[in-house]
Amino acid sequence: xxxxxxxxxxxxxxxxxxxxxxxxxxxxxxxxxxxxxxxxxxxxxxxxxxxxxxxxxxxxxxxxxxxxxxxxxxxxxxxxxxxxxxxxxxxxxxxxxxxxxxxxxxxxxxxxxxxxxxxxxxxxxxxxxxxxxxxxxxxxxxxxxxxxxxxxxxxxxxxxxxxxxxxxxxxxxxxxxxxxxxxxxx
Ligand SMILES: Cc1cc2nc3c(=O)[nH]c(=O)nc-3n(C[C@H](O)[C@H](O)[C@H](O)COP(=O)(O)O)c2cc1C
Numbered sequence: 001x002x003x004x005x006x007x008x009x010x011x012x013x014x015x016x017x018x019x020x021x022x023x024x025x026x027x028x029x030x031x032x033x034x035x036x037x038x039x040x041x042x043x044x045x046x047x048x049x050x051x052x053x054x055x056x057x058x059x060x061x062x063x064x065x066x067x068x069x070x071x072x073x074x075x076x077x078x079x080x081x082x083x084x085x086x087x088x089x090x091x092x093x094x095x096x097x098x099x100x101x102x103x104x105x106x107x108x109x110x111x112x113x114x115x116x117x118x119x120x121x122x123x124x125x126x127x128x129x130x131x132x133x134x135x136x137x138x139x140x141x142x143x144x145x146x147x148x149x150x151x152x153x154x155x156x157x158x159x160x161x162x163x164x165x166x167x168x169x170x171x172x173x174x175x176x177x178x179x180x181x182x183x184x185x186x
């Protein structure tokens with residue numbers, strides 16, 4: 001059985017539930033999967049894992065610090081393993097009608113995934129670009145104020161409000177299909 005480790009960093013929760021979704025699909029495909037929220041727990045050793053998936057949410061064009069530190073810490077070991085990266089971000093599912101969706105996705109793929117892989121000399125077997133959530137309940141006062149301008153856009157774009165104040169732009173099928181592809185590559 002292939003041992004897989006998913007590590008992630010999140011601010012608003014999208015990367016956490018996406019990680020759980022990926023883990024569920026990988027388990028169904030026969031992998032033994034451990035999921036670690038790096039903001040809560042540390043990983044000391046990755047020897048036992050053949051597949052490592054590293055995920056982060058994006059805020060103001062930046063990954064969360066912890067998965068980035070993970071990539072730095074284990075850079076050497078990761079070069080010998082199967083690695084996949086994914087991000088949850090607004091640019092994957094732009095809500096502004098005027099924005100070119102394909103261009104936004106391509107820019108995000110370059111900035112948030114390809115450049116990150118290059119930074120740590122990684123050749124990932126897959127790079128997943130997924131939508132995110134806009135959770136107005138746990139944004140800071142400042143972000144809630146500045147981001148509230150996009151609420152009408154979220155509503156106009158028909159983004160589901162899955163709980164009061166939480167809009168989810170993710171495509172669950174795309175996440176599960178990506179995880180299946182990853183499972184088939186290991
Ligand atoms: C203050 C703020 C800034 C954001 N900045 C970006 C950004 O620069 N690029 C992007 O694609 N998405 C951006 N987003 C959307 C987030 O990527 C989205 O909320 C995602 O769910 C974050 O991942 P997390 O839920 O795991 O923290 C931003 C969201 C917020 C609230």
